[in-house]
Amino acid sequence: MEVTKLRHRDTGDYALETNAGSMTARNVVVATGPFQRSMVPAAAKDLPRSVYQVHASRYRNPDELPPGVVLVVGSGASGSQIADELQQSGRDVYLSVSPHRRVPRRYRGQDVLWWFDKMGRFEITIDSFPERRYPPSTVVTGVNGGYDMNVRRFAHDGGVVLGRVLGCADGKLLVAGDASQILAEADRSYDDFVSAAEALAEKPEVSDHISDGNERSATPILAEVGGARSVDISGENVGSVIWGTGYRFDYNWIDLPIFDSRNAPIQQRGVTAFGLHWMHTFGSGLLSYVGRDAAHIARHMEALQPPSPSGQPPR
Numbered sequence: 001m002e003v004t005k006l007r008h009r010d011t012g013d014y015a016l017e018t019n020a021g022s023m024t025a026r027n028v029v030v031a032t033g034p035f036q037r038s039m040v041p042a043a044a045k046d047l048p049r050s051v052y053q054v055h056a057s058r059y060r061n062p063d064e065l066p067p068g069v070v071l072v073v074g075s076g077a078s079g080s081q082i083a084d085e086l087q088q089s090g091r092d093v094y095l096s097v098s099p100h101r102r103v104p105r106r107y108r109g110q111d112v113l114w115w116f117d118k119m120g121r122f123e124i125t126i127d128s129f130p131e132r133r134y135p136p137s138t139v140v141t142g143v144n145g146g147y148d149m150n151v152r153r154f155a156h157d158g159g160v161v162l163g164r165v166l167g168c169a170d171g172k173l174l175v176a177g178d179a180s181q182i183l184a185e186a187d188r189s190y191d192d193f194v195s196a197a198e199a200l201a202e203k204p205e206v207s208d209h210i211s212d213g214n215e216r217s218a219t220p221i222l223a224e225v226g227g228a229r230s231v232d233i234s235g236e237n238v239g240s241v242i243w244g245t246g247y248r249f250d251y252n253w254i255d256l257p258i259f260d261s262r263n264a265p266i267q268q269r270g271v272t273a274f275g276l277h278w279m280h281t282f283g284s285g286l287l288s289y290v291g292r293d294a295a296h297i298a299r300h301m302e303a304l305q306p307p308s309p310s311g312q313p314p315r
Contacts, residue, residue: 001018001019001020002018002019003016003017003018003253004017004018004019004253005017005253005255006028006030006253006254006255006256007255007256008256009024012026013025013026014026014027014028016028029297030254030265034247034249035057035247036247036248036249036250037247037248037249037250038055038056038057038058038243038247039245039246039247039248040053040055040243040245041073041165041243041245042167043165043166043167043168043173044241044243046167046168046169047168047173047233047241048171048233048234050234050239051233051238051239051240051241052065052066052239052240052241053240053241053242053243054240054241054242054243055242055243055245056074056078056079056082056242056243056244056245057078057247059082059242061085062085062086062089062091065086065091065239065240066239066240067239068092068237068238068239068240069091069092069093069094069236069237069238069239070086070091070092070093070094070238070239070240070241070242071093071094071095071096071173071231071238071240071241071242072086072093072094072095072096072241072242072244073096073165073241073242073243073244073245074096074097074098074243074244074245074246075095075096075097075098075100075139075151075182075244076098076100076136076137076139076244076246077137077139077140077141078244079095079098079242079244079245080095080100080139080141080149080151080154080244081141081143081149082242082244083095083154083159084141084143084149084154085143087154087157087158087159092158092160093154093159093160094159094160094161094162094231094236094238095151095154095159095160095161095162096162096163096164096165096175097151097161097162097163097164097179097182097183098136098164098182098245099136099182099185099186100136100137100138100139100182100186101135101136101137101138101139101186101189102138102139102148102149102150102151102186102187102189102190103138103139103140103189103190103193104148104190104193104194105140105141105146105147105148105149106146107193107194107197108197108201108210108211108212109209109210109211110209110210111146112140112193115193115196115197115200118200118206119196119197119200122281122283122289123281123283124281125281126281138189139186151183151186151225152183152187152225155225160228161179161183161225162175162179162228162231163175163176163177163178163179163182163227163228163229164176164178164182168233171232171233171234172230172231172232172233173230173231173233173238174229174230175228175229175230175231176229177227177228177229179225179227180225180227183225249264249265251265
């Protein structure tokens with residue numbers, strides 16, 4: 001069943017229009033998540049028609065792409081993983097990077113998520129950030145059991161790293177000269193993780209569960225990235241562009257005054273209840289932590305229930 005309209009009634013409850021008819025509800029939990037409509041920059045419409053374009057959400061494998069260089073735009077989890085897969089398949093790949101955080105997939109014998117839990121990172125709340133804007137995504141992969149994602153390794157192995165895409169004109173893709181800065185910030189996030197892990201390693205409750213730290217002796221990848229400010233689409237034989245540029249909200253079906261200037265829902269720990277990444281903490285978007293937010297919302301809804309005539313708790 002698909003809900004096509006949601007509005008508040010004068011009686012205090014909600015009216016919902018669906019493809020199976022109408023209904024009312026005292027409380028509504030919207031658990032549609034944040035990844036609703038793929039977001040593609042305006043520059044896409046200015047690319048030559050000969051270039052095959054696809055959003056990361058619709059990309060499936062290297063074989064579906066035409067010959068030529070593949071340009072991947074965005075170095076979040078999807079963009080980084082797709083660029084990595086394409087490079088390993090033998091394709092020539094350009095990667096336009098965006099701000100991201102880099103961490104080791106495993107460190108001293110434990111998975112990065114184990115370390116995040118010990119560091120308390122899943123408890124960090126959205127309210128601790130200025131204007132409630134959470135930091136760039138942490139790039140990880142679970143392919144082949146998981147391994148480190150590193151744009152510098154991509155460059156070392158022959159990939160071309162570019163800055164952020166600014167636009168397209170006269171058959172040229174214009175890019176910012178910020179690739180080095182973005183990768184330097186990703187390197188700092190990696191170093192910060194290692195420093196935090198090593199500080200924790202001194203505690204007995206952690207030291208009993210980790211290895212001796214041979215990972216620290218690994219030689220860092222120091223590949224430099226270029227400062228190109230444009231890409232000649234035809235001259236450099238770019239045959240396809242994959243837009244790993246994320247998603248935007250799509251709440252046009254909700255007729256309620258609960259959105260800010262960015263069309264994001266105004267909510268406090270899920271009240272105006274949306275299931276969102278960083279709804280309350282870093283863990284809010286993960287299955288292992290979502291139960292806490294669900295319980296909080298359930299308690300809130302229970303408190304709103306009117307007392308029953310029998311004096312028994314409402315069901």
